[in-house]
Amino acid sequence: MSGGSVSTTYLELSQDDGTAHKFYEVTVDALVVTVRYGRIGASGQTQVTAFPSADKARAAAAKKVGEKVRKGYAPAVPGQRAPRAVTRRQVTSAPSTARAVAPVLWRFGTGSAAFGIHVDDEHCWVGNQAGDVYTLGHDGQVLARFNLPDGVKCLVADDFWIYAGCDDGKVYDLSSKLPFAAYDIAADVDIFWLDIHEGVLDVSDRDGKLTVIDHEDEHQWSRRSQGDHAWMVRADDRAVYHGHQRGVTAYAPDGGGELWHTPTRGGVLFGWQEDDTVYAGTAHRVVQRLSKASGAIEATYACDSAVYACATSPGGRFVFAGDAASSVYCFDQDGTRLWKLGTGGGSALSMQYRDERLYLVTTDGSLVCVDASEAAVSAAQQGTVPVARDVKLAEALPAYAPATTASAVTAVAQAPTGSIVVQCVQDSGRLRVHVVSEGYDSSWNVQFPRAIRELGARYVVDALHPAAGGFYRVRGDIRRLL
Numbered sequence: 001m002s003g004g005s006v007s008t009t010y011l012e013l014s015q016d017d018g019t020a021h022k023f024y025e026v027t028v029d030a031l032v033v034t035v036r037y038g039r040i041g042a043s044g045q046t047q048v049t050a051f052p053s054a055d056k057a058r059a060a061a062a063k064k065v066g067e068k069v070r071k072g073y074a075p076a077v078p079g080q081r082a083p084r085a086v087t088r089r090q091v092t093s094a095p096s097t098a099r100a101v102a103p104v105l106w107r108f109g110t111g112s113a114a115f116g117i118h119v120d121d122e123h124c125w126v127g128n129q130a131g132d133v134y135t136l137g138h139d140g141q142v143l144a145r146f147n148l149p150d151g152v153k154c155l156v157a158d159d160f161w162i163y164a165g166c167d168d169g170k171v172y173d174l175s176s177k178l179p180f181a182a183y184d185i186a187a188d189v190d191i192f193w194l195d196i197h198e199g200v201l202d203v204s205d206r207d208g209k210l211t212v213i214d215h216e217d218e219h220q221w222s223r224r225s226q227g228d229h230a231w232m233v234r235a236d237d238r239a240v241y242h243g244h245q246r247g248v249t250a251y252a253p254d255g256g257g258e259l260w261h262t263p264t265r266g267g268v269l270f271g272w273q274e275d276d277t278v279y280a281g282t283a284h285r286v287v288q289r290l291s292k293a294s295g296a297i298e299a300t301y302a303c304d305s306a307v308y309a310c311a312t313s314p315g316g317r318f319v320f321a322g323d324a325a326s327s328v329y330c331f332d333q334d335g336t337r338l339w340k341l342g343t344g345g346g347s348a349l350s351m352q353y354r355d356e357r358l359y360l361v362t363t364d365g366s367l368v369c370v371d372a373s374e375a376a377v378s379a380a381q382q383g384t385v386p387v388a389r390d391v392k393l394a395e396a397l398p399a400y401a402p403a404t405t406a407s408a409v410t411a412v413a414q415a416p417t418g419s420i421v422v423q424c425v426q427d428s429g430r431l432r433v434h435v436v437s438e439g440y441d442s443s444w445n446v447q448f449p450r451a452i453r454e455l456g457a458r459y460v461v462d463a464l465h466p467a468a469g470g471f472y473r474v475r476g477d478i479r480r481l482l
Contacts, residue, residue, distance in 0.1 A: 005029070005030065006027065006028070006029045007027070007028050007061075008025060008026070008027045008028075009025065009026045009027075009061070009065050009075070010023065010024075010025045010075065010076060010077070010078055011023065011024045011025070011065070011068050011069070011073035011074060011075060011076060012024075012040060012073065012074065012076035012081060013068075013071070013072050013073045013074070014040065014081055014187075021039060021040050021081075021186075021187025021188070022037065022038060022039050022040060022187075023036075023037065023038065023039075023040050023044065023076070023078070024036075024037045024064075024068045024073055025037065025044075025078075026061045026064050026065055027061075028057055028058055028061045030054055030057070031050055031051050031052070031053065031054060031057050032048060032049070032050050032051075032057065033048075033049050033050075033051065033057050033060055033061050033064075034046060034047070034048050034049075035047045035048075035049075035064060039168060039169060039187060040081050040082075040187070041081075041082065042149075042150075042168055043149075045404035045405070045451055046404065046405070047404075047405045047407075085188075085190040085206070086151075086167045086190065086191075087190050087192070087206050088129070088151075089115065089192075089231075089349075091308065091324065091347065091349065091363060092324055093324060093325075093326055093346045093347040093362075093363040094305070094324060094325040094326065094347075095325065095326055095342075096325055096326040096327045096341075096342030096343065097304065097325060097327065098327050098340045098341050098342040100341050100342070100380050100381050100382075100383060100385075101341060101342045101343075101344045101380065101385055102328055102341040102342060102343055102344060102358075102370045102377075102380060102385070103370060103371040103376040103377065103379065103380045103385045103386055104343075104344050104368055104369065104370055104371075104385070104386070104388040105140070105357070105369045105370065105371050105386060105388065105389065106139075106140035106368075106369050106388060106389040106390075106391050107344075107345070107366050107367070107368050107369070107388050107389070107390055107391065108126070108134070108136060108140060108142065108366060108367045108368075108390075108391035109364070109365060109366050109390075109391075110126055110128040110130075110132060110134060110365045110366065110367065111128065111130065111132070111365060112128040112129045112130035112132065112365050113128060113129045113349075113363065113364075113365050114126055114127060114128040114129070114152075114349070114350075114361040114362075114365045114366070114367070115127070115128075115129075115152065115153060115154055115349050115350055115361060116128070116133070116152045116153070116154045116155035116164060116165075116350065116361070117155060117350040117351065117352055117359060117360075117361045117367065118155040118156070118157050118162060118352065119138075119352045119354045119359050120157065120160070120162075122137075123135045123136065123137065123138075123143065124136045124137070124138065124359060124367065124369075125155050125162060125174075126155075126361055126367040127148075127152030127154075127155050127164050128151070128152060128365055129151035129152065129167075130151065131147060131148040131149060131150050131151055131152060131166065132145060132146070132147065132148070132152075133145070133146040133148060133152060133155070133164055133174060134146075134367075136367070136391070138355075138357070138369075140369060140389060140391040141391070142391060142392075142393055142394055142397060143398075144397065144398045144399070144400065145393075145397055145398065145399040145400070146164070146172075146174055146179050146399070146400050146401070147399055147400070147401040148164060148166055148172055148179065148401075148402065149166065149168050149170075149402070150166045150167040150168035150170075151166060151167040152164050152165070152166055152167075153165040153166060153167060153191055153192070153193065153194065154193055154194055154350070156194055156195055156196050157196075158196040158197060158198065158199065159467070160175070161173060161175045161196075161473060162174045162175055163182065163183075163194070163196055164179075165191060165193075165194040165203075167191070169184060169185045169186075169187065169189070169191065170183065170184055170185070171183035171184075171185070171194060171196075171201060172402060173447070173473075173474075175473070175474075175475060176462075176474065176475060176476050176477060176478070177400050177476075177477055178400065178402070178403055178409070178449075178477060178478050179400055179401070179402045180402055180403065180448070180449030180450075180451065180452075180474075180478075181402060181449065181450055181451060182215075182217075182447055182449075183201050183213055183217050184217055184450070185203055185211070185213070186211070186219070189203055189205045189209070189211055190205050190206035190207070191203055191204075191205055192204050192205055192206060192229070192230055192231050193230070193231055193232060193233050193271075194233065195233045195234050195235045195240075196235075197235040197236060197237075198467060198468035198469060199214065199215035199447065199467050199468060199469050199471060199473075200212060200213070200214055200215070200220070200235070200253075200469070201213040201214075202233045202235045202240050203233070204230035204231070204232065204233040204242055204243075204244070205230060206228065206229060206230075207224065207228050207230075208224055208225045208226070208227050208228035208229065208230045208244045208245070208246075209222055209223070209224045209225070209230070210222060210223050210224075210225065210230070210233065210240060210242045210251065212240065212255065214469070215445070215447050215467070215469060215471050216430070216432070216445060216447075216471075217450070220255060221254075221255030222255075223242075223251055223255070223258070225242050225244045225246070225249045225261075226244070226246040226247070226249065226261065227244035227245035227246030227247065227267065228244060228245055229244060229245050229267060230242055230243060230244040230245075230268075231243065231244075231268060231269050231270060231271075232244070232248070232268045232269075232270060232271030232280060233271070234271050234272070234273040234278055235253070236273065236292075237253065238253070238292065239251060239252065239253060239259055239292065240253060241271065241273065241278045241292070243264075243268030243270075243271045243280050244267070244268060245267035245268070246261075246263060246267070247261060247262050247263040247264040247268065247280075248261070248262050248264060248268060248271075248278065248280050248290055248295070249261045249262075250292070250295060259295075260294060260295035261295065262290055262295040262296070262297060264280050264282050264288050264297075265282055265284045265286050265288060265300070266282035266283040266284025266285070266286065266306075267282060267283045267284075268280045268281070268282055269281050269282060269283055269306065269307060269308055270307065270308060270309050270310055270350070271310075272310050272311050272312060273292075274312055274314075274315060274316045275315075276291070276292050276293070277289050277290060277291060277292060277298065277316060278290050278292060279310050279312065279316075279319065280310075281307030281308065281309060281310040281321060282306070282307055283306045283307075284306070285302065285303045285304060285305055285306060285307065285323070286300050286301060286302055286303065286307065287300070287301040287303070287307055287310045287319060287321050287331075288300050288301070289301075289316070289319070299333065299334060299335045300335055301319050301321060301329070301331045301335050301337070302335075302337070303321050303323045303327075303329055304323060304325065304327065304340070305323035305324045305325040305327070306323060306324040307321050307322070307323055307324075308322050308323065308324055308347055308348060308349050309321065309322040309348045309349055309350050309351045309360070310322070310351070311351045311352050311353050311358070312353065313353050316333050317333055318330055318331065318332065318333070318338075318353070319331040319332075319333065320351060320353055320358055320372075322343070322347060322348025322349070322351055322360060323347065323348075324347050325347065326342055326343050326345065326346055326347045326362075327340055327341065327342055327343065327347075328340070328341055328342075328343055328348060328351075328358065328360065328370065330372070330377070339377055339381060341377070341380055341381075343360060343362060343368065343370075344368075344388065345362050345364055345366055345368065346362035346363030346364040346366070347362060347363045348360040348361065348362055348368075349361055349362065349363060353372065356371070356372050356373040357369055357370065357371060357372055358370040358372040371386070402449070402451065403449060403451065403452050403478075404451045404452070405451070405452060406452045406454050406457060406480055408452070409452055409459070409478055409479060409480045410477070410479045410480070411479065411480045411481075411482050412460060412479045412480070412481060412482065413482050414481070415437075415460045415481060416460070419460045419461065419462060420435065420437045420440070420460070420461050420462075420463065420464050421435075421436050421437045421458055421459070421460055421481060422434065422435050422436065422437075422446055422448065422458070422459050422461060422464075423436045423456070423457070423458045423459075424453045424454055424455050424456060424457050424458075424459075425455070425456075426455060431453050431455060432445055432446075433445065433446040433448040433453065433459075434446070435464065435472065436458070440464070440472070443470075444466070444470055444471055444472055445470070445471045445472070446464065446471065446472045446473075446474065447467075447471060447472070447473045447474065448474055448478075449478065452478075457480065457481075458480075458481040459478055459479065459480055459481060460478070460479045460480075460481050461474050461475070461476055461477070461478055461479075462475060462476025462477055463475040463476050
């Protein structure tokens with residue numbers, strides 16, 4: 001530590017294999033110890049603790065530094081190591097050549113370029129590169145806002161859990177009012193896209209690598225596919241489907257090896273899946289449908305420009321695509337083009353179909369709801385479209401940010417009736433969370449915010465839901481039990 005009334009120790013841990021790329025900084029100012037930690041190049045998270053005397057503050061700081069040094073951290077100079085690589089998707093968007101405009105019901109501008117979209121029974125979710133995630137009703141009413149620390153790469157769902165993959169290398173669980181970092185991806189992984197299936201996270205990256213991580217944030221396996229720039233990853237019980245510049249490759253879920261590889265007509269820019277098929281949108285103006293069992297190409301859907309996004313109605317009855325020229329298409333399942341319409345704005349970067357509506361996020365950062373019913377599209381082709389409603393933010397919109405310290409979590413004296421108590425414990429060298437309330441299997445682990453874990457601390461949650469793989473997921477608010 002340096003001399004003077006304020007002393008700071010700055011440490012870094014950066015391993016050649018990319019599994020660690022983080023810093024740890026301890027500052028002592030009289031009775032106060034400030035700890036800042038996180039990924040190298042990021043602002044990180046901060047914990048502030050006051051002590052009854054300067055001697056106790058210095059002793060506590062020395063203990064923290066000693067613990068990190070024993071784990072391999074070493075003194076460093078801030079700014080000398082480069083932060084993790086982050087690739088922003090570079091896209092162009094030309095005006096549509098379609099003669100008619102899609103029947104847009106409503107449009108919500110997020111204020112920044114957006115890629116993330118998810119639509120479920122109750123809500124529409126959109127995430128942008130400013131780190132904002134909004135939830136809206138199907139009528140376009142904005143209900144809530146999440147403020148995440150970095151740009152949102154994509155939004156994915158696993159049952160009724162919603163996750164946002166961000167440029168800071170973390171994947172945030174947005175299923176409760178308190179978003180939390182559920183996964184932390186290695187620093188050498190330049191994330192392009194994510195999928196989650198039964199708690200297992202699949203990450204595709206710039207180099208064409210596929211990385212698989214379990215619910216406890218532990219690396220399971222990785223494979224490098226034949227091509228780079230892997231913008232597609234989808235997963236189910238039988239395989240992980242990885243789309244890249246050389247096509248689509250399917251791998252066994254346990255990492256046991258490649259099941260099949262199919263070259264596509266152009267590099268893959270987006271992927272979708274149904275029960276028995278996967279769909280790859282490519283740079284060579286097509287969407288191709290592949291059999292999950294064999295990888296055989298079953299159908300091709302021809303567009304007029306590079307395909308940035310695709311989706312289907314349930315079972316693949318209709319196939320939708322969005323291209324680089326601000327057009328949206330609908331095909332019959334056999335490949336017959338049924339219609340092509342302009343979006344009325346930018347090009348669709350992601351999309352999802354639900355209940356005769358097609359939801360798009362576009363290059364201008366808008367979430368767009370299109371009436372995809374036969375009657376509405378027929379009227380649009382004849383030049384009759386509804387007046388699109390521009391959705392505005394409510395003045396008193398609730399906003400939620402991830403908790404980074406235990407003090408940021410509301411404290412309660414006792415657990416409310418019907419709630420569940422969990423405790424942080426040391427298990428196999430890792431700080432894990434176990435259920436201590438009666439009626440739960442204490443051997444099951446809990447997917448819980450890592451940033452607020454403290455050894456021995458007890459927390460109260462509204463509900464825990466069992467998931468595949470023998471673990472629980474937190475639902476509802478998290479409070480600290482005094």
